[in-house]
């Protein structure tokens with residue numbers, strides 16, 4: 001998964017210096033298990049979903065199991081699913097769960113906990129029925145990452161992450177499923193789930209086992225999709241854009257370029273036959289509902305991406321490149337390199353692996369490294385990205401053992417540090433990469449390690465969680481072992497400067513693009529809330545960026561609004577309304593014309609101009625002009641070999 005959340009939110013106190021922070025965070029992954037045991041049950045589980053007769057924003061679901069010759073059984077919705085690393089308790093989203101015998105008479109069903117229901121006499125069981133709620137509204141939906149959630153909008157859109165809709169019976173996770181979905185005529189299904197038949201009103205899908213039900217999300221929307229072949233891989237992209245602004249065709253060239261570059265980077269380490277991208281562009285209200293969270297969740301042959309429709313084409317393109325490349329690199333790990341805990345994933349009593357530094361960290365590192373390696377970004381951009389991770393990692397506990405955190409990730413205090421797998425997790429891999437390049441004279445890096453592991457293990461063969469690090473050390477150098485002992489298993493913070501120095505990089509002044517036009521530098525807005533003579537808060541301009549300066553905004557102006565929309569009274573209660581005015585600036589492109597309303601000496605003025613490309617001078621990583629030949633060679637090999 002990845003949390004690429006561009007997040008604009010109010011901090012607790014309005015009187016703190018920076019009340020608004022735009023945070024770039026990152027989210028999750030997963031992989032799931034391939035299990036081929038217990039084939040004794042041969043009949044399908046039949047599941048039906050009715051997307052036509054929606055009542056009260058709820059979808060009717062029926063599950064018909066094959067004949068069961070057991071004394072009792074339990075029907076489950078997952079507590080947790082691969083790639084999310086948190087308890088989701090999807091049972092919370094179904095209601096009115098009922099069991100019926102083969103003649104249609106109600107049967108006894110005992111609710112055991114939020115995710116499980118015991119069927120007392122399963123020999124008689126005909127079917128289970130229930131209603132599923134979506135996760136894009138309601139009191140608890142925001143607790144589910146939007147990319148792992150469900151969105152029901154009658155006759156308009158259905159985003160189906162089936163783990164919150166379809167359950168499984170105890171001991172029958174390996175049974176095959178036939179999934180029948182009745183859908184409105186105007187909506188078309190997009191999914192990597194194999195289709196048995198399709199018509200205007202009924203689609204029938206085939207899942208070899210329960211894992212395939214949850215590994216293949218489905219997007220029902222008005223047709224807006226492209227499909228193309230890229231060497232041996234078939235790529236699909238479907239977009240739901242509520243405004244109709246974003247058309248799949250327009251993003252095909254960028255996705256093609258990106259995936260070609262990824263394949264070139266991975267070489268023979270990739271053999272994915274097809275890959276589908278399901279892109280749901282939510283509106284600003286939904287973005288606010290999720291607290292600014294956006295991102296993607298990986299699956300074996302597809303990914304669900306949720307961004308916001310207000311993004312400009314350029315912003316959306318770069319976000320797709322960053323996020324989809326991350327998800328696609330998950331086809332390396334965990335798909336082809338994973339431990340037994342992931343291979344035999346238990347949806348309702350999970351055991352976690354110690355190696356999030358790899359599943360998420362290596363993946364996120366590669367999602368950045370391949371871009372410079374293949375010429376999609378330049379070196380300063382790559383350095384800024386790594387330095388941004390260094391600074392984001394400071395928000396988390398730098399002395400927490402990464403392996404211990406990983407094994408305990410679903411519980412505190414580890415869960416609160418989960419976001420660090422995308423920050424420090426990536427940096428761990430960067431340091432390992434530099435270290436292995438140094439020791440091997442530039443020949444080998446962390447990609448070489450991963451390719452070897454993928455060759456040895458692959459989809460069907462998990463590694464022993466305890467043995468992985470030893471194995472990596474055995475194929476590399478003792479110094480790699482020391483690094484793991486100190487900084488991944490151990491609690492010693494990494495001195496990143498030491499590794500940058502090996503590659504001839506030092507701290508210096510560098511320029512970074514502003515996160516949006518309302519910023520003045522890397523972290524601060526160009527205005528801040530200050531009380532007037534009566535104690536009422538107002539946004540006072542206290543710094544400028546070149547674009548707003550060129551429009552005529554002056555220090556001391558009172559900022560009243562943006563794009564003709566005026567701020568309500570500045571208070572915590574109104575933070576949602578204020579954010580709704582400010583948040584769209586994240587997606588504004590350089591050529592966008594916009595206006596601000598300010599008050600100056602009692603007079604209200606409307607000033608307008610273009611967003612442009614304002615940059616901020618910041619402390620960053622630069623190439624040391626005095627670096628020696630070895631350091632320069634190491635840097636070249638690290639970035640471009």
Ligand SMILES: [Zn+2]
Pocket residue numbers: 001002027028029030298326327330359360363
């Ligand atoms: Zn991920």
